[in-house]
Structures are given as structure tokens and as C-alpha cells.
Amino acid sequence: MKVDFNQIKTAISLPDFLLQLGWKFVSGSSNACPKMSNGTHTIVIKRNAQNQYTYWDVHSDSIRGRSILDFMQEHLLETTGKRPSLREVGEILQKYINTNRIVTPEQSRYDVGNTSMNMNELQFYLNQLKPYSGNYxxxxGIKKESIESKVFQxxxxxREVRNKGSVYRNVCVKMYSERGVEAISQRNENFKGIIGGKFDCLATSSHDKSRPIDILYVGESIIDCISHYQLKQENTPMNLVYVSTEGTLTEGQMRxxxxxxxxNEVKAMRTIFDNDKQGYKYTLWMQRYFYGKDIDTESMSTAELAAEVAMLESAExxxxxxxxxxxxxxxxxxxESH
Structure with missing residues (x-):
């Protein structure tokens, strides 16, 4: 059988394929960047520059940029106890394509892609953003002075959202890629999520572009970033920049x-991730990506991860x-006081 590996990676809608295998969408998922779990693994799906479906495991830095071929190989190993070759997997998936037992990207409701929204869609949402008001x-604990500071102005x-007669006021921040604003992170009392895809986007604070950046802080949440500023750097004369991953740290964000x-001229970069197992992993992923440190986070316990992070001067x-x-x-x- 002739196997077209590129067709397999592009013609089969990976989110729909996983749904057929019993996977479910979980919190933080969107049409443009589906997040799915089978109860054991949780993955995020994105298409690469070749328009191929790829995925990464949010809890494992070793599973990144894999395709449906890798997924099917692991799935068959888990269900049969035998690991097939990629050629064997390719033949199975090619049969699915040849017999129309797939959902194609054109048929799918999940518009997965590198650019999650076209410019008209993006501008529609950006036009809905109003200056921050309210008490969220x-x-x-975040003071008005911090919100209006030179760092977070x-x-x-x-963004007001009307649904079934109710009006919800979402607190939003823009997320920037190398090309400019491409996503919006939003939250209210009951949910948080992303409009668009955040794979290669970061939420960012303000800064003085006319002088060097004294410290670039990297955190998981823009709420945590402004909290750190208020606790540690309020009224500082330094030129600070805070960037947030708004959840899972991705390879695109590290790029x-x-x-x-x-x-930019950046004098120092520091991480301010959460004080938990995943926060420790993100800190150490950064160490490996930027400084080439050989750290196998998957084989380490939470205590070992915490001890490794505690030795880093660049981690707060x-x-x-x-x-x-x-x-x-x-x-x-x-x-209760909320």
C-alpha cells in the first residue's frame, strides 16, 4: 500500500479522531487550540508551519510537536501491548483515509491552526475591549495604583459578553506574537480562557522602550505578575517587563x-512561576531551553524538582x-471576603 505520510498528518482532523477514541475536551480548550484528555494524558493540539496536526503533552516536556502517527503508535502500544512501526501505523491510517472513515479539516468544527483568527475576527474582538473598570x-488585593502604574498601564x-439575558464582564489582556496581537486572554469570577491560539503568544505589561530592560519577569498568569510587582517592585525606578504564558508554558512561547x-537589551530574566510541581517544571524547562542545562524533569519527584529550583538565582x-x-x-x- 502506498502511504502518504504528509496526507495522514494534514487530512485527518486530530481532535475529531481523538473524540472517536473517547478523549474529551477539558478546561482551557478552544476551537483554535483544542485541549483534550483521556484521564491519563492531557494534550494541546496545534498545526505547524506545514499545516500538519501536532500535539504536545501539558505534563511532559518530552512530548512536543508529535503527529497522529506518534499518537496512534502509543495508543496501539497501550491497548495491545505491542508497539507497531510507523510504517504499520501509516498503513492503518491510510486505510482510514481511503475508506472515508475520517473527519477532514474542512468537515471539522475545530479550526485548528497557527493563526487562530483572521484579521477581521481579531479586530472584531479588539473593538469590544474597553478600559479596565470594576473591582475584579x-x-x-491589587491596588488601583498598580493597575495604573507605568509598568501595567x-x-x-x-469585554462585556451578553448571554441568555445576562451580562458578563470579562477582564482581558492582549497576547502578542512576533507579528503583533493575535489572542486575548480573558477571565471572570467563573471561568478563564483564550480567544484565539496562544501557542506562540505572550501577555505582556508596558515598559519604557527608550532604555534597556532591567528585568524581564516570566510568569504563568498576568494576575500573578501584577501581584509580584505590587509585593516586590512597587514604585521601582527600574525598567521592568512582565510577560505571562496565561497557563501552560509552550515551546512557541519559549521561542x-x-x-x-x-x-532587546535585557539585563536579566527571572521566572516567577507557581510554587507547585508544574511551576517547578516550567522553571527547569526554561533553564534547559535558554542555558542548555541537562535536567530530566520527568524522572524527578516533586521534592527533587523543588530542590533543583531552590538553587537557581534566576527563579523566584x-x-x-x-x-x-x-x-x-x-x-x-x-x-469569604470576595
């Missing part, structure tokens, strides 16, 4: 960080789970 941030916005470092950890937790404790803010 203040209820988390024009970072937060409000974007490298571009930022190459194009909150005392509690995240920096906003630290801030709320300083101001004696509890869930």
Missing part, C-alpha cells in the same frame, strides 16, 4: 522569549501556591 482585580481591559531577548517562588495568594494573605483577603 481590587478584590484580589493599558494592560487590563474589560518568542528568545526573540525578545535577541531584539511565592511562599504559597502563587503570587496572588501571597498578596491576598498580606491584605487578609479570604474567599
Amino acid at each position: 482585580l481590587q478584590k484580589r 493599558n494592560t487590563f481591559f474589560i 518568542l522569549l528568545r526573540i525578545i531577548l535577541d531584539k 517562588l511565592p511562599e504559597h501556591k502563587d503570587w496572588n495568594d501571597d498578596l491576598k494573605i498580606v491584605y487578609n483577603i479570604t474567599e
